[in-house]
Amino acid sequence: MELQYLPISLDHRFPIQVDADFEQRDRPIRHLHYHDCAELGLCAEGTGVFMVGAKLLPFRAGDAVLIDRSEPHLAQSAPGTTSRWSWIYLDPVRLLQPAGDALKTSTANLAGPGFDNVLTPGSFPEAGWILNRIIEEARERKPDFEGVIRSLTLQFLLLAHRYGSPGHGKESAAARPLAGRPHYDRLAPALQRLAADFAEPLSTAELARLCHLSEPHFRRLFHDALGRSPREYGFDLRMRMAASLLAGTSDSVLEVSQRVGFDTLSSFNRIFRKTYGVSPREWRRPRKVMTK
Numbered sequence: 001m002e003l004q005y006l007p008i009s010l011d012h013r014f015p016i017q018v019d020a021d022f023e024q025r026d027r028p029i030r031h032l033h034y035h036d037c038a039e040l041g042l043c044a045e046g047t048g049v050f051m052v053g054a055k056l057l058p059f060r061a062g063d064a065v066l067i068d069r070s071e072p073h074l075a076q077s078a079p080g081t082t083s084r085w086s087w088i089y090l091d092p093v094r095l096l097q098p099a100g101d102a103l104k105t106s107t108a109n110l111a112g113p114g115f116d117n118v119l120t121p122g123s124f125p126e127a128g129w130i131l132n133r134i135i136e137e138a139r140e141r142k143p144d145f146e147g148v149i150r151s152l153t154l155q156f157l158l159l160a161h162r163y164g165s166p167g168h169g170k171e172s173a174a175a176r177p178l179a180g181r182p183h184y185d186r187l188a189p190a191l192q193r194l195a196a197d198f199a200e201p202l203s204t205a206e207l208a209r210l211c212h213l214s215e216p217h218f219r220r221l222f223h224d225a226l227g228r229s230p231r232e233y234g235f236d237l238r239m240r241m242a243a244s245l246l247a248g249t250s251d252s253v254l255e256v257s258q259r260v261g262f263d264t265l266s267s268f269n270r271i272f273r274k275t276y277g278v279s280p281r282e283w284r285r286p287r288k289v290m291t292k
Contacts, residue, residue: 002031003072008089009259010037015091015145016153018138024048024075024083029195032072037089038107041065042131042154046083048094049237050075050118054191056224058240059083060247064119064127066160068111076195078244079259086135096154110160113227124163130156186211187225190218194230198237199261204230239275244266246284253280 010017015037029051047060052073059065059075061083067073077083093106111117119127136153137145146156188209207230222230238260245256257268257280280292 004031004033006033006035008035008037010089010091012094015094016138016149017089017091018135020139022085022087022133024037024077024085026077026079026081029074029076030192032074034072035069035089037091038069039065039067040088040090040131040134041067042058042086042128042135044084044086046077046081047247048075048077048081048083049189049240051195052117053119054187055113055117056195056237056240057116057119058244060244062121062128064124064131065117066107066110066119067117068107070108071111071117071189073117078247078249081249081251086131088131088134088138090153092153092157096150096157107157110157119160119163124159126159127156149273186213187218187222190222190230194234194237198234198241199259201261202234236275238262239272241285242272242280243276246280 003257008017013067024046026048032051032053041064043059043061043063045061047058050057050059050065050073052067052071075083075085093268116123121128130152134149134156137149137152138177145222189210193202193207193210204219205215208215211218214220219229222228222233228236242256242260245251245259246253249256251259254265258264260268262268262271272283276283
């Protein structure tokens with residue numbers, strides 16, 4: 001999969017920039033991009049899937065996103081829809097020094113295969129409120145807005161590290177090793193095909209051929225890099241896209257099941273409940289979104 005470098009020009013004195021009301025379309029993920037800074041995002045409307053490196057993460061309105069400069073990424077809104085975002089580009093260490101120590105003001109430890117870049121209201125309840133405040137301060141530019149933004153950014157990052165600590169039911173992000181890029185580079189053609197044609201029945205042999213690998217070697221690399229088999233990964237992607245379609249479109253449960261490649265509604269309902277713990281109808285009930 002092609003990687004594109006898109007530099008962001010930040011003010012050296014106050015290295016943070018806000019891009020509000022950005023529309024993300026439903027174009028298939030054919031490439032990933034990365035920047036020379038970290039990103040914080042807030043989804044105001046819509047649903048879809050984020051691809052961050054080899055991770056596939058569903059998003060919906062009210063979710064926040066944290067992406068370190070080291071992670072290539074791209075979002076795709078649910079088919080037939082457009083999602084709306086606000087993005088904050090920043091160099092957190094330069095912005096916040098000497099307000100906090102470098103470990104807690106950096107996003108480098110908030111990355112890698114074990115870190116879920118999509119921060120839901122359930123996992124980080126304050127995220128939406130803090131990011132909305134940063135966006136408002138940047139837009140209104142009231143007296144001392146730069147100090148307020150620095151304070152809010154520090155609060156966001158400290159809480160992000162807190163929610164990623166073992167005391168909150170998760171392994172610390174700082175304790176997890178980062179994924180090796182050689183495996184990801186070799187698997188990129190298969191990951192691209194899986195993302196683009198998630199509803200199609202793709203054999204492991206076909207995916208291995210795309211990567212110019214033998215099937216046994218492909219299986220080993222895939223499991224080493226992603227912790228699951230190609231079949232399990234593709235199946236998980238179908239479930240994540242189904243969750244996004246249920247939350248972001250008015251399609252019936254039957255129509256959603258067909259769009260993600262299921263032959264029968266009963267099997268879709270059974271597997272969806274096993275994956276998410278609720279039925280498709282329960283999943284599409286609105287969630288509370290923190291906006292103030």
